[in-house]
Every structure is written in C-alpha cells, then in structure tokens.
Amino acid sequence: MKILRTIGLLAAGMGLLGGLSTAAQAETRVTLKSAKSASSYYQMAAQLAEATKTGTDGEIIVTVEESQGSVQNVMEASVRPGNYMFTSPPALVEAARDGKGAFKGRPTEKFAEIRALFPIPSLTMHFVARADRGINSLDDLAGKTVLLGKGSFGAKEGEKYLELFGLKDKVNLASAELSNAVAALKNGQIDAFVTAGSWPAPNVIEAAAGMDVNVLSLTDEQIAKTGRDLAVIPAGTYNGQSKDIHTSSLSVVAYATTAMDDDTAYTLTKTFWDQKTKMGQDAKWWKGVTPQMLANIKGKIHPGALRYYAEAGFPVRDDQK
Structure with a gap:
C-alpha cells in the first residue's frame, strides 16, 4: 500500500509538472x-x-x-x-x-x-497662437515672434516649414526652451509656439486652458508640400476649439x-x-x-x-x- 501511495503521489506530481509545463508553453x-x-x-x-x-x-x-x-x-x-x-x-x-x-x-x-x-499615435504638428494677435494661418506668422524650441522633432519640422513657406526671414525666433512656451505665450513675450506630439498635447491643453488661443490649420496644399501625413484633430479637443484642425503629422x-x-x-x-x-x-x-x-x-x-x-x-x- 505504501508503494502504491508513493506511485500515486509521483504520478500526481508529474501531472502537476506537466500542467505547469503546458501553461508555460501556452504563454x-x-x-x-x-x-x-x-x-x-x-x-x-x-x-x-x-x-x-x-x-x-x-x-x-x-x-x-x-x-x-x-x-x-x-x-x-x-x-x-x-x-x-x-x-x-x-x-x-x-x-x-x-x-x-x-x-x-x-x-x-x-x-x-x-x-x-x-x-x-502620430507626432502631430501644432502651431499655437494667441487669439488676440490676428494669427489665423501660417502666413499670418510673418512679423510675429515664434518659439520653436531646440533639438526636438517639432523644432526641426517647424524650422523646415518656415523655410518651405517663405517665412524664414519674416519671423522673429524666440531663443527660449519649449518648456517655457506656455508661460511666454501668456505673458505676451511670444505670439505663437510650435510643438509636435500625440494629441491632445499637454502643453497645448495648458495654453488653451489659461487663455484664448488659435491652433492653426494647414491647407491641403501645404500638407502635401511638407511630405507628411494628414492629421485631423477633432473640434473640442482643446478648450475653445470649435472646428476640426487639419495639420501634418509623422505617422x-x-x-x-x-x-x-x-x-x-x-x-x-x-x-x-x-x-x-x-x-x-x-x-x-x-x-x-x-x-x-x-x-x-x-x-x-x-x-x-x-x-x-x-x-x-x-x-x-x-x-x-
């Protein structure tokens, strides 16, 4: 009987190990x-x-x-x-x-x-402007102070767009870090900033919550010229945004x-x-x-x-x- 009990325990143990092995293989x-x-x-x-x-x-x-x-x-x-x-x-x-x-x-x-x-989520371009500066399109950035930041995808892409659309020598570039963008926009030190990220972007949420801003749309022709993909940010994503925003993105x-x-x-x-x-x-x-x-x-x-x-x-x- 003792031998049979031992065999039974061994069999049960082997069955348990087999079950564990199957579970491990299933993972x-x-x-x-x-x-x-x-x-x-x-x-x-x-x-x-x-x-x-x-x-x-x-x-x-x-x-x-x-x-x-x-x-x-x-x-x-x-x-x-x-x-x-x-x-x-x-x-x-x-x-x-x-x-x-x-x-x-x-x-x-x-x-x-x-x-x-x-x-x-895509890296989506955001052009964020103070609503009281009459900036409703990229062309309206001419003569304005814009913060691009340094080194990031958004900064490089923003710089490329300014050149692409003939704004490079018409825009005053602020020499501040992007982390200071929202405070600088609220204080009136800059008229707009450029940022890239998956939407809704935290810094754009912060800016729109504290003041009236315009997040600019690009035309179909402008998006095609950038060589990037179309991104549509639905109306209501940001505070005060009543229309869809059409912009470019890196998928x-x-x-x-x-x-x-x-x-x-x-x-x-x-x-x-x-x-x-x-x-x-x-x-x-x-x-x-x-x-x-x-x-x-x-x-x-x-x-x-x-x-x-x-x-x-x-x-x-x-x-x-």
Whole structure:
C-alpha cells in the first residue's frame, strides 16, 4: 500500500509538472523595442504591454525594451529572432528596405521581412497662437515672434516649414526652451509656439486652458508640400476649439517581422483594437488612432494582422497585402 501511495503521489506530481509545463508553453513572449524611457512613446509601449496582458488573460506577455530611437529599432529588426515588435515611422522602414539614409550599404534582405501590425499615435504638428494677435494661418506668422524650441522633432519640422513657406526671414525666433512656451505665450513675450506630439498635447491643453488661443490649420496644399501625413484633430479637443484642425503629422506604426507567426500577430492586432477604447480612457492620445490611419502604412502588413482587418472590415489597400 505504501508503494502504491508513493506511485500515486509521483504520478500526481508529474501531472502537476506537466500542467505547469503546458501553461508555460501556452504563454507567448514578445519583445517590444520602443523609445527612450523618459519619452511619451515609452509610456505608450508600457500601456500596450499592460493592455496585451489584460486582453489575452496573460497568454501574451510583452516585455518593453528602451531604445535610443527608431533607427535602432529598425536596425535590430534585421538580427532579432522570433517575436520582435518595434515602433517606427513608416518612412524609416521604407528607407531600410531601399538601403537609403542611415541604412545605406547595409543588406536589405532582412529589412524586406518587416511587416506592419497597427498604427499608434502620430507626432502631430501644432502651431499655437494667441487669439488676440490676428494669427489665423501660417502666413499670418510673418512679423510675429515664434518659439520653436531646440533639438526636438517639432523644432526641426517647424524650422523646415518656415523655410518651405517663405517665412524664414519674416519671423522673429524666440531663443527660449519649449518648456517655457506656455508661460511666454501668456505673458505676451511670444505670439505663437510650435510643438509636435500625440494629441491632445499637454502643453497645448495648458495654453488653451489659461487663455484664448488659435491652433492653426494647414491647407491641403501645404500638407502635401511638407511630405507628411494628414492629421485631423477633432473640434473640442482643446478648450475653445470649435472646428476640426487639419495639420501634418509623422505617422508611427507598430511593426514585427515575418519571423512572428500569424496567430501571434493576429492576437496582438485584435487585442490592440479591442483594448484601444479602454486605453483611451486612461491616456487620451489613444483616441487619435483610427482605422483610417492604416492608409499611412507603406509596405506590407503582416498576414496575421490582415486576417483581423478582413474580419473587422478595416480599409486595407491591395499593395499592403
């Protein structure tokens, strides 16, 4: 009897171990290469990881890795195996596939295996002006004092736009940091400032809450000239904003490679869209992501993601399949 009891305990123990082994095998792990830890995009990655864990009941665990930027993310796509996910503007992935820019001289075969999953909040340009300065368009910035800041995407993009639209020598540039923009606008030290980020942008919310501001729209022709994507910020996003704002944006997309199996890509994509509303309640920038933003993806979408988009009836072009 003692021997039988021992055998029974061993069998039960082996069964428990087998169950633990099955559970461990059922758990899929994904690495998400994001951005610098202090950036909003790192926060987004952390939110994505939590939403994926919640939405899949822990079947998919996403580990977020800090990155020095999108170039590093794309570079690593050529050497990282398995379930590697990363964020990048589509134009950068396109450059990698073509062997241009930072990717010149590097083998392009692996970059050709990059596949899109879903869009995430874009870097959206905001031109914010005091409402009492008669600034209703980019042309009205002539003769005014504008703060661009230094070193950021928004500063570089803003400088490019001033030159692009013949305003470079007509605008007085304030030599202050962007962190001082709202205070400078309220004090009348500047007439407008330029910032880029996912909307609603915190500094624009702050500015609009404390005074009357105009967030400028760009014309379709101006947006086309920038070479960026169209972003529409709905009326009511900022205090006193009665109309939609049409502006330019740098799209950002979550990518994987063909090394990720179709079921994992499908589940990641479905979970993202299923959890997006809840994420938007906690962080408003997710509200700006819509199925229409799939149009900004250049190149192929992962077959697993395509399966979900077909089920959901989301718009996908033939060249993305």
